[in-house]
Amino acid sequence: MKYSFPFSINDLISSGGAKAEMIEDGNRMITGGFATDLLSHAIGNASSGDAWLTVLTNPNITAPASIADVSCIIVCDSTPVTDALKAKCEVMGISLLSSEMPITDLSVFLYNLQAGRK
DSSP states (O other): OEEEEEEEHHHHHHHTSOEEEEOSOTTOEEEEEEEOSOHHHHHHHOOTTEEEEESOOSGGGHHHHHHHTOSEEEEOTTOOOOHHHHHHHHHHTOEEEEOSSOHHHHHHHHHHHHTTOO
8 A cells, every 4th residue: 555645764663663673774765555474475566665564584575575675674463573684684775673563553553654643
């Protein structure tokens, strides 16, 4: 879903919706949201500028994130973020965040954030 009012990764972090794990560019705009745990689905359907919401933490998720040019990956549902994933995101230049919220709750949070209603 594309947002009418994009916001930056830093805006999301300061809103309390997600925590920084590895930030490549905090000023990069989040222009939409996309949620999936299937790598092939992300490759074919995520759009440039999307925040990718997932519970996957295997470093292989960086490949679809890079291909789709997502603004960031957000690991949801209090899923522990591995050091291997952080390192791969740093190498690939992909911002990585985490959230305690389940994917559905974070999706609503992001929509409300872009609409100016936290």
